Amino acid sequence: MVQGEFSLIEKYFSNPAQCRNSKHTVLGIGDDAAVISIPEGKQLVVTMDTLIADRHFPAVSYPADIAYKSLAVNVSDLAAMAATPAFFLLSLTLPEADEVFLNGFSKGLFSAADEFAISLVGGDTCKGPLSISIQASGFVAADRFVRRSGANIGDKIVVSGRLGAAALGLASMQKKVKLSVNQQHDCLSALNRPRPRLDLIDLLQKYASSAIDLSDGLVGDLGHILKQSSVGAVIDREKIPAYEGLYEHNMFDLCLTGGDDYQILFTVADKNLDFLLNSAQQAKLDLYVIGEIVEQGYFMNDHNQSIDLAKFRGFDHFAS
């Protein structure tokens, strides 16, 4: 029997535990809209991303992974702004009211929601080709958010973790490369369960002059910072924290353009670099300084070569 929309929403997404968990939710799921109380002195940070089967995730992924990733990529945008996750809305489009899918999906969703401390407050379900839209909101102390446009000449460019594992996982699923068991585990986990870097929020607020989350690939995403800050950059190939497996499979470029990394790329004034690195060390966070903001141009030093990154392309959903 095909379930009706309203009973589906109730059965899988009206998780009372979730609603109770949020001290900000005045009215949760089940009305025309939800009502949220905003803490005094906070600004609201809002983002929305849609994930489409076989475009943003393999359609054969586990439903729990699809849900997890859909929420994680949105929360990653909040992390990049130095905002703390608060609540989200979900619009789920499904070809049919498939209970097995919904059961797995809702488990993955609430497990991610618990992990990121964010509450589902509303949304929509529709019939159609599988896609997931999530709108996530977070709070930040007034004017303490970090934008893309604040990079200054002389700032150091920092990456929060290893890059390219997710893209290598995708290449493996597409049979373009054969990975060892351990690599397969690392890479599929990076692809299906990206971890938004919420542990960096304090450091970003204190030290970052600009930030972006790495969803489209290092080259494209750093390009956004440069464009919006009206500056250039030089990075060092050797300093880029590539996932080890990339070298072995001769696929280094995946850490430049592969995307789906969900690390934070940010800039920090040279005078603050030591404070940042010390704080990071105390908090047991690995950070990688990969280059510097310059007046203009966009280059990568590779031994004696200088590669023009303006000619590289990030992942683009409408690129041919």
Added chain:
Amino acid sequence: MVQGEFSLIEKYFSNPAQCRNSKHTVLGIGDDAAVISIPEGKQLVVTMDTLIADRHFPAVSYPADIAYKSLAVNVSDLAAMAATPAFFLLSLTLPEADEVFLNGFSKGLFSAADEFAISLVGGDTCKGPLSISIQASGFVAADRFVRRSGANIGDKIVVSGRLGAAALGLASMQKKVKLSVNQQHDCLSALNRPRPRLDLIDLLQKYASSAIDLSDGLVGDLGHILKQSSVGAVIDREKIPAYEGLYEHNMFDLCLTGGDDYQILFTVADKNLDFLLNSAQQAKLDLYVIGEIVEQGYFMNDHNQSIDLAKFRGFDHFAS
């Protein structure tokens, strides 16, 4: 030439006039997320709806109408909560980067946004089957929102305008009925350009004990109020403000289950009814009292008959 995602977003959706118009937008389109400043003493009201081609609108509709309707149905949810629209995010999924579509779509979107005084602050574009997800947010003075669950025994049931024209328009597009030129104009305009009842916000805050917007059809939507308020209702068929054309084409039931009306259905305590109707008359708003909240049961009086509405069905996206 296929345009890239980023240039598409910039070209059609980074409308600086729109961004400037919002006094609440601290940071608008173009970063990982937007930043909003929430006025003191206000709560945030959030809703999200997805519209899918040939399910929520005919795929042959004008792109401007698709955009207008997508925003209107979300704003209608805010109106039903008695919240004033503030900002929205758009996720647009398109089969291809079609400039003709995007041009029309963005014009319809910004024209609706101007009309409803709501600002686009962010979103996403993807490649895939045509669908539009919008997350809209509004503000309401603390605890002055109206929910579905507040109907009390003895309350009168009120509808804010004529019902069934949009459903008749859809029936006409589906060649199920042949309309006169005037009817065609009324009905397609109701179908493609629904007007959220923002003019009712003050009255709802003052007088409504519960409210819902009529998206799925009167019977289903009143059913939500009854279920969430744990009460019953009796309505009078003769008092339902059906669009005139429905009688002529013997399609009265469209105003019960057709959906897409986007009027507000609300309840008001009997003692407040005269105040409500007087205020409405002064504001030149037509309201229709169609029945009363009772302890239990859900019936429609039709001359000497009593029809059990619990057996009627509203529109359900997953119904077979």
